[in-house]
Amino acid sequence: MTRRMQGPRSMLECWWSGRVLDRYVEQQPAIPLTPAERDRLERHLSVCERCATSATERRRVLAALDRLGDQHAPPPASLRRAHDLVRDLTDGDPA
């Protein structure tokens, strides 16, 4: 369970948390968090309700985008045409 943080130090941690949360919640960040950063963030999330909510919100949006990817799957006919072309190119090598 989270509880509210107060004071300037918590504001600084919230600011820092906001900057690194994306890297925390996504599976393949461009720059992964270091173990120390991850530990610091998780400690903050355990005591800051607002940042924990933000993390939950980010995860939820990413999960929804991931589900959109399922609908973004190519139609079987498109896949078949592309694979057929690869086979045609490699079988009947015109070069």
Next chain:
Amino acid sequence: MAGRDGKEPEGPPGSEDMTPSAAPAQRGEATRAEAFARWVEPEVEVLLRVAHTLTGSWSDADDVVQDTLVRAWGAVDRFDGRHPRAWLLTILRRTHLNSLRRGRPDLVEDDVLARHRPAFGAAHASSPEQVVDDRAFDADVAEAVGSLGEQFRRAVLLVDVDHLTYDEAAAVLDVPTGTVVSRVSRGRSRLRAALAHRRPRGGSR
């Protein structure tokens, strides 16, 4: 700097290299065909997904991917075998740009936006308890994605929907990786702002 349409390629390491001096050792025809199939077959689905993200329709994605495959086959002797996905995505980007230059009306940007929205209309969820809520949320997310500016939408779709790495998305968009990181971050931020009315209840993880 972003968007250098029409400029000479500067692809990622191992990507398409048009300089004759970079040609690898001679390959037999059978080896050439075998290598091409090995590099390309696993990437066909990704190519179609990315082409769909760029064009907004499966029929246009089909055309772009078919052209991409033919061009890749023509350039395979100059490919060093490293990073086939990046190589193919670079060719796909150029193929798409060429198709835009040919002025095909079905590839105009406004149409892309319009066609993206219904593509994301339906939704499904894996958790029975959240089916109804997730469906409504997915529809809201789809609408919010469709409302993003072109640069942000493409970056978010490539990374968060098509699951390209940031480097691969950079190859598709012909921008530095850092630019993709920035666009995805800002795109997500705008999505969250657009979805503020759907904030989850409670704050615990």
